[in-house]
Amino acid sequence: MGSPTHVMDESMPTPVTQVGRDGLDAIVSRPGRAVVAFDFDGTLAPIVADPEQARAHPEAAAALAALAPKVASVAVITGRPPGVAVRLGGFDGTPGLDHLVVLGHYGAERWDAATGDITAPPPHPGVAHARAELPGFLDRIGAWQGTWIEEKGRALAVHTRRAVDPQAAFEALRAPLTDLATRHGLIVEPGRLVLELRPPGMDKGVALTEYVRELGAEAVLYAGDDLGDLPAYSAVDKLRSDGVPGLLVCSAGSEEVPELKDRADLVVDGPQGVVGLLRALAAQLG
Numbered sequence: 600m601g602s603p604t605h606v607m608d609e610s611m612p613t614p615v616t617q618v619g620r621d622g623l624d625a626i627v628s629r630p631g632r633a634v635v636a637f638d639f640d641g642t643l644a645p646i647v648a649d650p651e652q653a654r655a656h657p658e659a660a661a662a663l664a665a666l667a668p669k670v671a672s673v674a675v676i677t678g679r680p681p682g683v684a685v686r687l688g689g690f691d692g693t694p695g696l697d698h699l700v701v702l703g704h705y706g707a708e709r710w711d712a713a714t715g716d717i718t719a720p721p722p723h724p725g726v727a728h729a730r731a732e733l734p735g736f737l738d739r740i741g742a743w744q745g746t747w748i749e750e751k752g753r754a755l756a757v758h759t760r761r762a763v764d765p766q767a768a769f770e771a772l773r774a775p776l777t778d779l780a781t782r783h784g785l786i787v788e789p790g791r792l793v794l795e796l797r798p799p800g801m802d803k804g805v806a807l808t809e810y811v812r813e814l815g816a817e818a819v820l821y822a823g824d825d826l827g828d829l830p831a832y833s834a835v836d837k838l839r840s841d842g843v844p845g846l847l848v849c850s851a852g853s854e855e856v857p858e859l860k861d862r863a864d865l866v867v868d869g870p871q872g873v874v875g876l877l878r879a880l881a882a883q884l885g
């Protein structure tokens with residue numbers, strides 16, 4: 600694959616791959632049959648050291664709102680609890696986003712703007728056990744200073760961005776946290792300097808595929824930046840092979856996760872580039 604197109608301005612870019620161009624053509628020619636879906640952190644929201652301080656790019660909600668009435672659905676698919684993504688994104692009550700869907704916790708929970716309701720399965724008992732064990736466990740294994748636990752309700756995220764050597768701190772935790780997660784029937788979801796202990800059985804690929812099927816969509820766009828977005832990338836590949844054209848976008852604001860760039864049809868410069876793409880697409884759809 601060649602070097603993907605980078606979006607710097609707000610003209611509609613040309614995807615570097617033929618399948619990506621076909622995906623974009625399908626979205627533009629039948630927008631009312633298209634689902635456009637976005638990851639939150641790193642894609643709609645710039646990465647910051649404290650997850651609670653993260654906010655969607657200041658123009659993201661308006662750009663999503665300009666696009667939403669022109670397509671079948673705009674969705675946010677995130678590892679965050681859906682209510683947190685809605686709050687940090689400023690999505691609730693935004694005119695134009697009255698049908699936004701947020702698939703949170705990698706698709707395990709769903710928030711519908713139309714009702715304001717969150718639907719969620721029962722909690723996994725392993726999370727409570729892991730929660731009780733985790734602080735002492737991190738002390739015992741000598742986790743790097745600056746390592747901290749984000750309480751997510753349905754999951755626990757161990758962050759290393761605040762350590763002196765975040766990547767070394769991350770690598771040192773990977774195997775022991777995988778052991779702990781396995782003992783409690785959980786999986787480890789690696790992300791950008793974060794290892795999340797969460798229930799198995801759902802990922803962004805399953806969430807995206809089910810949503811596309813639910814709507815009977817005939818084209819799909821997915822934009823992401825992190826390892827947790829790779830299942831959604833694979834889902835778009837599979838949908839394409841099943842006859843649903845798709846466009847894969849990588850929000851590449853840093854070199855933290857190089858894995859997505861090579862698989863993307865289009866690379867944009869972080870959340871600012873995603874906002875530019877949203878605007879360009881909305882303008883093209885008239």
Ligand SMILES: O=P(O)(O)OC[C@H]1O[C@H](O[C@H]2O[C@H](CO)[C@@H](O)[C@H](O)[C@H]2O)[C@H](O)[C@@H](O)[C@@H]1O
Pocket residue numbers: 638639640641645646647648649650651653676677678679749751756758760790791792793795825827
């Ligand atoms: O699926 P996403 O929307 O990308 O959410 C994945 C994780 O995002 C958050 O962590 C990331 O963003 C933080 C704020 O910018 C940053 O400090 C951290 O290093 C990143 O990994 C969130 O805190 C996690 O719970 C999500 O799983």
